[in-house]
Amino acid sequence: MTEPVAEAAVGDVLAALADPTRRRIVGALGNAGGATATTLAGSLPVSRQAVVKHLQVLEGAGLVEGVRRGREVRYEVRPDPLDVAARWLVGLSAAWDRSLSALKREAEDP
Template sequence: MTDEYRESGEAVDSVLTALADPMRRRLLELLAAQGEATATTLAQPLPVSRQAVVKHLGVLDAAGLVSAGRVGREVRYRVRPAALDATARWMAALATDWDRRLANIKRIAEAAERDARSTRSD
């Protein structure tokens, strides 16, 4: 396994782990809609505390899904799409690979069925 593949795989793992939590997905949705927001603003429509939001944002930040920037006394968060894009590319490649494998299985099964029919008709 190459270092590049390992790093890419680790990044995808981190993104998928972060996105496994519905609250973190909701936070990403809110940030995408608002463009930029503080933890306090994000917590307002949610059934969790500001502190919980900050913890979730920390996981999203560690996965490369959001970035934080200080503006005066506030910390503002925004979505970083690169990690999502890399994960989407990985998922698309995986889907393509599975489509190829399933097509091969279908061809083998169809050939076996044709062979079985020709053997029966002899």
């Protein structure tokens, strides 16, 4: 029985990406190649502090990382946890497919 990935870490990533605002944040961070919380708040319908909270959640999931540069904090994207979560989803899907085909076999050939 292979234990592929840490389930809790995947849970953190899924929970982080479950929020629409956070998905917009990671999207903006992705194609801008990094930004500050203040800048992000400018193109979002929420306040700077709300963005900061979201960035902390994302950082907790390992999806972004803040780097202090002078008086500002630049947040960058960190793709590794995404790969882990994607692999987990694919693995689950494969397990389901196996289970479903097994059921089908059993139903058609008792």
